[in-house]
Amino acid sequence: xxxxxxxxxxxxxxxxxxxxxxxxxxxxxxxxxxxxxxxxxxxxxxxxxxxxxxxxxxxxxxxxxxxxxxxxxxxxxxxxxxxxxxxxxxxxxxxxxxxxxxxxxxxxxxxxxxxxxxxxxxxxxxxxxxxxxxxxxxxxxxxxxxxxxxxxxxxxxxxxxxxxxxxxxxxxxxxxxxxxxxxxxxxxxxxxxxxxxxxxxxxxxxxxxxxxxxxxxxxxxxxxxxxxxxxxxxxxxxxxxxxxxx
Amino acid sequence: xxxxxxxxxxxxxxxxxxxxxxxxxxxxxxxxxxxxxxxxxxxxxxxxxxxxxxxxxxxxxxxxxxxxxxxxxxxxxxxxxxxxxxxxxxxxxxxxxxxxxxxxxxxxxxxxxxxxxxxxxxxxxxxxxxxxxxxxxxxxxxxxxxxxxxxxxxxxxxxxxxxxxxxxxxxxxxxxxxxxxxxxxxxxxxxxxxxxxxxxxxxxxxxxxxxxxxxxxxxxxxxxxxxxxxxxxxxxxxxxxxxxxxxxxxxxxxxxxxxxxxxxxxxxxxxxxxxxxxxxxxxxxxxxxxxxxxxxxxxxxxxxxxxxxxxxxxxxxxxxxxxxxxxxxxxxxxxxxxxxxxxxxxxxxxxxxxxxxxxxxxxxxxxxxxxxxxxxxxxxxxxxxxxxxxxxxxxxxxxxxxxxxxxxxxxxxxxxxxxxxxxxxxxxxxxxxxxxxxxxxxxxxxxxxxxxxxxxxxxxxxxxxxxxxxxxxxxxxxxxxxxxxxxxxxxxxxxxxxxxxxxxxxxxxxxxxxxxxxxxxxxxxxxxxxxxxxxxxxxxxxxxxxxxxxxxxxxxxxxxxxxxxxxxxxxxxxxxxxxxxxxxxxxxxxxxxxxxxxxxxxxxxxxxxxxxxxxxxxxxxxxxxxxxxxxxxxxxxxxxxxxxx
Numbered sequence: 001x002x003x004x005x006x007x008x009x010x011x012x013x014x015x016x017x018x019x020x021x022x023x024x025x026x027x028x029x030x031x032x033x034x035x036x037x038x039x040x041x042x043x044x045x046x047x048x049x050x051x052x053x054x055x056x057x058x059x060x061x062x063x064x065x066x067x068x069x070x071x072x073x074x075x076x077x078x079x080x081x082x083x084x085x086x087x088x089x090x091x092x093x094x095x096x097x098x099x100x101x102x103x104x105x106x107x108x109x110x111x112x113x114x115x116x117x118x119x120x121x122x123x124x125x126x127x128x129x130x131x132x133x134x135x136x137x138x139x140x141x142x143x144x145x146x147x148x149x150x151x152x153x154x155x156x157x158x159x160x161x162x163x164x165x166x167x168x169x170x171x172x173x174x175x176x177x178x179x180x181x182x183x184x185x186x187x188x189x190x191x192x193x194x195x196x197x198x199x200x201x202x203x204x205x206x207x208x209x210x211x212x213x214x215x216x217x218x219x220x221x222x223x224x225x226x227x228x229x230x231x232x233x234x235x236x237x238x239x240x241x242x243x244x245x246x
Numbered sequence: 247x248x249x250x251x252x253x254x255x256x257x258x259x260x261x262x263x264x265x266x267x268x269x270x271x272x273x274x275x276x277x278x279x280x281x282x283x284x285x286x287x288x289x290x291x292x293x294x295x296x297x298x299x300x301x302x303x304x305x306x307x308x309x310x311x312x313x314x315x316x317x318x319x320x321x322x323x324x325x326x327x328x329x330x331x332x333x334x335x336x337x338x339x340x341x342x343x344x345x346x347x348x349x350x351x352x353x354x355x356x357x358x359x360x361x362x363x364x365x366x367x368x369x370x371x372x373x374x375x376x377x378x379x380x381x382x383x384x385x386x387x388x389x390x391x392x393x394x395x396x397x398x399x400x401x402x403x404x405x406x407x408x409x410x411x412x413x414x415x416x417x418x419x420x421x422x423x424x425x426x427x428x429x430x431x432x433x434x435x436x437x438x439x440x441x442x443x444x445x446x447x448x449x450x451x452x453x454x455x456x457x458x459x460x461x462x463x464x465x466x467x468x469x470x471x472x473x474x475x476x477x478x479x480x481x482x483x484x485x486x487x488x489x490x491x492x493x494x495x496x497x498x499x500x501x502x503x504x505x506x507x508x509x510x511x512x513x514x515x516x517x518x519x520x521x522x523x524x525x526x527x528x529x530x531x532x533x534x535x536x537x538x539x540x541x542x543x544x545x546x547x548x549x550x551x552x553x554x555x556x557x558x559x560x561x562x563x564x565x566x567x568x569x570x571x572x573x574x575x576x577x578x579x580x581x582x583x584x585x586x587x588x589x590x591x592x593x594x595x596x597x598x599x600x601x602x603x604x605x606x607x608x609x610x611x612x613x614x615x616x617x618x619x620x621x622x623x624x625x626x627x628x629x630x631x632x633x634x635x636x637x638x639x640x641x642x643x644x645x646x647x648x649x650x651x652x653x654x655x656x657x658x659x660x661x662x663x664x665x666x667x668x669x670x671x672x673x674x675x676x677x678x679x680x681x682x683x684x685x686x687x688x689x690x691x692x693x694x695x696x697x698x699x700x701x702x703x704x705x706x707x708x709x710x711x712x713x714x715x716x717x718x719x720x721x722x723x724x725x726x727x728x729x730x731x732x733x734x735x736x737x738x739x740x741x742x743x744x745x746x747x748x749x750x751x752x753x754x755x756x757x758x759x760x761x762x763x764x765x766x767x768x769x770x771x772x773x774x775x776x777x778x779x780x781x782x783x784x785x786x787x788x789x790x791x792x793x794x795x796x797x798x799x800x801x802x803x804x805x806x807x808x809x810x811x812x813x814x815x816x817x818x819x820x821x822x823x824x825x826x827x828x829x830x831x832x833x834x835x836x837x838x839x840x841x842x843x844x845x846x847x848x849x850x851x852x853x854x855x856x857x858x859x860x861x862x863x864x865x866x867x868x869x870x871x872x873x874x875x876x877x878x879x880x881x882x883x884x885x886x887x888x889x890x891x
Contacts, residue, residue: 056464082466094461096454107454110447111466159466 007070009034009163009194010055010086015064017050017218024050025061026219032163032211037185037195039205039226041235042215048198049091051215052167055196056088057081069162083111087161091168093152097141101132104140104151108158118158125154128187146177153184157193164188166197170204182208206230289419291537297425299533300432301494304487305510306517306525307439308480314456314520315469315476319697321383322363323484324507325390330356330485331492331502332394335405345408349431349486356485357478359390364477369470370881377643380697381837381880384645384830387503388873395500396866402499405492428490435483436526443522448475456520484510504826505549508708511701512556518566519698527568531555546724550712553705560702561690587885589843597845604751608744615859617743621815623855624750628808629828630835630847631757632801637833638842638890639765640797641777642691645700646707647805647832648824649687652714654680654806655813655824656721659730662814669734673810680806685798692794695780707829714821726820733814750811754848757804762844764800765891773797774842774891827869834876840886849887 008031017025024047032038042048053059055066057078066073073081082088087108095104105125109118126133129150135143140151149169156164169185170178178201186208189195199205206212206226214222214235222234229235305323312320333355337343343351367386371378409423443449448471454462455472463469488506492498509532517528532552539551559566608617629651637643658676661667667675687710691702714721721727733740733749740746764770772793775783780790813819835854839846854875858868879886 058460058463077468078463079466079468082464088464090461090464094458094464096457096461098457099453103450103453107450107462107465110451110454155465 007034008032009069010196011065011067012051012054013065013067015054015061015066017047017054017059017061024218025054025064028064028215028218028220030213030220032194032196035189035192035194036210037189037197037208039209039212040196040198040215041200041202041205041212042198043200045217046215047218048200048215049167052088052091052165052198055081055086055165079111082159085159085162087156087159087164089149089152089156089164089166089169092171093145093148095140095143095148095151095155097139099140100137101140101143101151102136105132105154105158108155111159121158121160125157128157128184129154146173146180149173149177149181150184153181153188157188161193163194163196166195168198168200170199170201178204202235203230206235287419288541289417291541292534293416293419293421293425295534295537296530297428297494297533298537299513299530300428301487301491301529302509302513302532303432303526303529304435304483304490305506306513306529307435307522308483309510309514310517310520310522310525311452311456311476312480313514314522315452315459315472316368316379317520317697318368318379318383319511319514319519319701320480321380321507321511322367322387322390323480323510324503324505325387325394326356326359326363326481326484327488327491327506327510328394328498328500328503329359329390330488331405331498332398332403333485334489334492335398335403335498338406338408339403345427348408348489352485352489353482356488357482359485360477360479360481361474363481364473367877368477369473374880374884376696378880378884380643380700381833382877384833385873385876385880387507388830388869389877391500391503392867392870392873394503396870398500400500402497404496405489405498406496407493409493424490424494428494431486431490435486439479439522442479448472452476508549508704509552512552512705515556515566515698515701516559518568521566521568524566524568528566531567546716547712549708550716553709553712556705557690557702557709560694560698560705564694564698587840587889589840589846589889589891590887592845592888601755605748608747614743617747619856619859620852621743621747621750623852624747624754625808625812625815626832626835626855627754627848627851628750628757628804628811629832630839630851631754631761631844632803632805632808633832634836634839634842634844634847635761635764635773635804636797636801637836638840639770639773639777640794642703642794642797643700643833644688644703644707645826645829645833646703646705646710648826648828649707649710650680650684650802650805651809651812651828652710652819652821652824653683653802654809655819656714656727657806658810659727659813659819660720662731663727663729668737669731669814670736673733673807673814676810676813677803677806680809681799681802684802684806685795688798689791689795692791704826704829707826711821711825721821724820726818726823727813728818730813730817730819732817733811746815753807753811757807758844758848761800761804765842765844769793769796830876831872834872834879836886837879837884838875838886840888840890842891843886843888844891846886846888853887 010032012028012030015025015028016023028051030040040048040051050059054061057073057076068084068086096107105122106118109121112118131147132150132154135147140148143151169181173181182204185195197205206229209226211224212226212229213220222229222232305327309320309323312318330352334348334352337348337351363386367382368379371382407424409427413420413422443453451462451467451472452475454465455467455469459469488502491502513529513532514525516532517524517526532555535555536548536551540548629647632650633644633647654676657679658672661672661675662669687706688703691699691706694702715724733746735749740749772788776788776790776793784790809824816823831854835850836847838853839850854872858871863871
């Protein structure tokens with residue numbers, strides 16, 4: 001499909017997913033090249049979030065394979081997948097509301113055992129997200145949505161992942177924070193972390209992504225370099241629920 | 247049922263055993279005589295309340311940890327407490343271990359029991375319907391209690407405290423070494439738990455998982471390990487608590503289990519389910535409320551205060567006094583309450599043939615024993631019809647259904663005895679009273695959902711039993727009602743086994759037919775809509791209160807009639823005739839038959855009453871079998887024999 005880089009970091013191939021009788025994914029294939037930002041676009045109920053859950057092992061596909069760095073993730077539990085180097089920024093952030101901001105960020109390092117390096121990384125997060133410095137001992141649930149998004153991203157980075165998957169990172173944020181979040185995703189990516197993000201906001205996502213896929217009722221209807229898709233009228237069509245074939 | 251209580255005699259020096267744990271039989275004289283308002287006794291009551299609260303806290307904290315992580319109310323917690331008490335007995339009396347070693351042995355052994363429960367009882371149910379783990383813990387609790395009873399016999403045993411029997415004057419009150427030990431264990435456990443949750447990696451995982459299970463998994467937290475840790479800790483605390491209570495009274499018996507579960511659940515819910523510090527405060531509050539209540543009204547009111555406190559909290563602050571931010575609800579929210587299934591279709595003619603065979607059965611030379619067994623089955627069948635409507639069709643899993651039996655039985659007995667109402671009418675009166683009063687009593691739980699309904703109905707059931715015990719002018723209190731006239735219809739006494747058989751069979755058949763009609767009506771569909779998704783049902787304009795009331799009115803009538811008939815058959819009833827065991831038996835019947843399934847309820851009743859007779863299973867093994875049946879059903883056939891409707 002996209003294929004210009006050598007061996008991809010993450011690859012979904014021929015994934016079919018069902019919720020009971022209802023089929024969610026039809027022969028889904030997606031690849032994320034090393035060091036790239038890949039974005040999955042789609043409207044409501046197109047199967048975007050389920051794709052995230054498949055990668056993280058929260059939902060099991062009925063058939064097809066998911067490989068990370070050449071090894072299959074099928075059959076692994078979510079914690080095992082996280083230990084392979086995938087971190088998650090879940091939809092609606094899902095912070096541990098009653099724990100402090102510091103504790104939330106440190107929870108991201110749960111899979112690590114190198115305490116000194118973890119402490120250093122916490123410092124690094126505070127330079128990356130300077131605002132969180134004053135908030136460290138505050139309850140995470142008391143932060144604003146934008147601040148919570150910062151915590152969620154810092155938390156994900158704390159595991160020193162090779163890849164971060166993000167579910168609608170800009171959802172529900174003020175325009176100011178949307179820009180900030182996109183800029184941060186770019187920064188994170190420049191430090192060598194691959195990013196797979198699910199977004200509804202196509203124009204913003206395509207600004208920073210290298211490649212993009214458009215998902216419609218469980219099928220990939222469009223894919224390619226983000227620059228090419230940005231001007232493709234079919235992206236609009238896909239969103240407005242245009243013809244099935246697109 | 248005999249229950250342990252913490253009533254403390256004013257003097258305990260040299261006594262081998264402390265006031266007998268029979269909240270039912272009234273307070274010990276020595277205790278009542280201290281009733282009064284002198285400052286010293288009030289201080290004593292306060293100390294007693296706090297000590298008791300400490301014991302409750304050890305149970306409640308475990309419940310809170312488990313609820314936090316898995317949204318489960320562990321009804322087996324009291325059984326672990328019971329196991330702890332008996333392990334303590336083995337250690338002290340048979341192995342002669344010193345006290346510190348006894349505590350360690352009990353904590354370790356109880357923790358192992360907790361780990362086994364988690365691994366083999368609950369982990370296999372991770373992906374099953376919401377109600378499954380709750381039912382499993384009920385089944386586990388029956389199995390554990392019965393195993394303890396079969397191993398150690400139901401007779402109470404003495405559990406010596408190994409501490410010197412002296413008392414110190416403190417202010418105006420007195421305090422003994424055992425009080426200090428209990429306070430010490432309570433405080434130490436709280437401190438250790440705090441350090442664990444705050445500073446250890448596993449403790450962080452527990453906290454994270456209890457706030458957002460999915461997100462914790464995405465941080466690499468292995469939720470199974472967290473569950474294991476939590477069950478191990480909860481069981482260790484619960485076991486030690488049971489041992490301490492045994493020492494406090496110098497007596498242990500198998501009835502401790504259910505009471506401990508109830509008190510722990512009350513304390514936990516009062517504090518805010520899943521909130522660990524809340525559970526501690528709720529426990530101390532419960533201890534004090536009970537202690538002061540006993541001071542003013544007497545020992546037999548102790549439990550009444552506990553359950554009233556629970557109901558008040560559930561109604562006014564359903565999330566507890568110290569509700570924490572609620573955990574993000576796990577998906578999916580709806581449609582998973584009962585195991586979905588296609589009910590087994592039974593053709594009408596087959597039902598008619600079966601009914602006809604049962605109807606003409608007394609014409610054949612069957613023994614009195616067979617008829618007697620089937621009469622019991624029909625009575626249980628009526629209760630099961632009631633429960634399958636309320637729990638299956640309406641989705642309100644009631645654990646206090648025996649209370650409806652009791653209301654019907656007392657009403658019918660009293661109507662016929664004191665007002666000379668003909669028995670046939672009195673039974674109907676019992677049904678109506680059960681429908682009205684039962685619905686009224688249960689109405690505070692209408693705004694609750696899921697497991698909370700089960701707790702509330704359990705508490706309401708206990709309250710009914712305690713009111714019957716204490717309202718002596720009407721119910722004759724602990725003496726019970728004797729000389730209840732036999733069943734009669736239009737002036738003819740129904741005394742022969744076959745006439746009683748026919749009577750109960752016809753009543754049950756009529757109730758079943760009515761309920762079958764109800765299920766296919768618009769009303770039945772509304773019930774099921776509310777069960778499957780109450781928010782959606784409300785959005786379509788269904789009034790939850792009205793439909794829940796209707797379900798309880800219909801169900802209350804069937805259960806009340808069953809209780810009424812039973813009263814006239816037994817000729818003697820008291821506040822313990824209809825107890826929680828019957829509520830749980832009815833639930834097992836209903837699940838066996840398939841939740842909501844009318845024919846299933848009757849088949850389940852015949853099976854659970856009849857099969858133990860067929861196989862001549864000794865009475866003491868029956869409850870064990872019921873518990874195992876419940877566990878196996880939940881695990882392997884959650885939709886029951888005939889399927890849920």
